[in-house]
Amino acid sequence: QVQLVQSGAEVKKPGASVKVSCKASGYTFTSYYMHWVRQAPGQGLEWMGIINPSGGSTSYAQKFQGRVTMTRDTSTSTVYMELSSLRSEDTAVYYCAREEQQKGVEGIYYYYYGMDVWGQGTTVTVSS
Amino acid sequence: SSELTQDPAVSVALGQTVRITCQGDSLRSYYASWYQQKPGQAPVLVIYGKNNRPSGIPDRFSGSSSGNTASLTITGAQAEDEADYYCNSRDSSGNHLRVFGGGTKLTVL
Numbered sequence: 001q002v003q004l005v006q007s008g009a010e011v012k013k014p015g016a017s018v019k020v021s022c023k024a025s026g027y028t029f030t031s032y033y034m035h036w037v038r039q040a041p042g043q044g045l046e047w048m049g050i051i052n053p054s055g056g057s058t059s060y061a062q063k064f065q066g067r068v069t070m071t072r073d074t075s076t077s078t079v080y081m082e083l084s085s086l087r088s089e090d091t092a093v094y095y096c097a098r099e100e101q102q103k104g105v106e107g108i109y110y111y112y113y114g115m116d117v118w119g120q121g122t123t124v125t126v127s128s
Numbered sequence: 129s130s131e132l133t134q135d136p137a138v139s140v141a142l143g144q145t146v147r148i149t150c151q152g153d154s155l156r157s158y159y160a161s162w163y164q165q166k167p168g169q170a171p172v173l174v175i176y177g178k179n180n181r182p183s184g185i186p187d188r189f190s191g192s193s194s195g196n197t198a199s200l201t202i203t204g205a206q207a208e209d210e211a212d213y214y215c216n217s218r219d220s221s222g223n224h225l226r227v228f229g230g231g232t233k234l235t236v237l
Contacts (some may be wrong), residue, residue, distance in 0.1 A: 035226070037171075044231040045163070045171065045214050050224055059224040095170055106159075106178050109193070112218070112226075114161035114176030121170055 002026035004096050004119035011125045017084040020122045022096030029077040030054040032098040036070060036081045040092040048094075050100070051079055066101055086126045093121040132160070132215055132229035139235040140205045148200045150215030151164040152228045160198035160215040163193060165231075175200060194198065200232075 007021040022034065035112060036048040049060035051070040058070045064083070072079045097115035104111045132152040140146035150160055159178055163171040175191035187205045198217070202209055206216050213232045217223035 037228075045165070045211075045216075045228040047216070047219075047226045047228055050226070059222065061219070061225065061227075062221065097171075103176060104177055108157065109159050109178065110157060111159035111177040112216075114182070115163070115171070115216075116171040116173045116176075116182055118170040118172075 002117050003081050004098065004117055006094075006096060006119040006122045009123040009125070012039065012086050014087055014126055014128055016086050016126075017082060018081040018086060018124050020094050020096075020117075021078055022079045022081070022119050022126070023096065024077045024079070027098075029074060031101060034070075034072070034079045035097045035099060035100055036068075037095045037097060038092040039095070039121075040089070043092075046092075048081070050099075053077075053079060054101070083124075086124075091124065091126045093123050095119055095121050131141065131219060131227050132217060134215060134229040134232045135217045136211075136230065136231045137235065139237055140202070141237050142207060143204055145201065145203045146204075146205055148213050148232045148234065150198045150200075150217075151196055152220075152227075152229075153196055154218045154220045154227075155193060155196050155198050159193055160191070160213045160217045162189075162198075162200045163214045163216065164209075165214065166210075174213075188208065205234075205236050207236050210234055 039115045069082045096119040100113035131192040160176040165171040179191045215229040
């Protein structure tokens, strides 16, 4: 079955970096984008960025530019999200989620196919 | 601050119809996708495109869009629909960029 399995919880000190992995199985890894989304305690979902596993191209939310790096390893069907210069506000659950690599058109509207499979989430705690 | 705006909370009586809205400039040219999230769980995609439901999503969930507003409608709300709902669409600042709305807490009375 299609699944995304993320690495385990992390505890980091302020200023450190964290690298979270997301291993895909049950589908063609290079046919789907992978998003990273985080959720701070009691807060909403926050989109961080996207990677195309096929060529490795990335796009990041402006808020994370310069601090986040998303990479992939096609040999193991795994994507990685590394966040540096951690601060307490980065304490959150981090999710990976896949999305079909196409854009639909209907009338005057475009649409994405949505993040249809999510990882279980990885809790990252930043504390001194 | 989010470029997609949602009401923080909405309530509905059991079995009644509720509409959850999402406003933003990008919605004039991109349909939103909608996610349901229950406490302690990962989000679940419930609507994408004009009005498409992934396999397993009940047909009481539907989507629509007009101008800069996207809507998720639940017709005949059930107790299990009580959850947080988030819209997502293109961030107007660049291709491939996305943004979530702030979320709407749905209470089923």
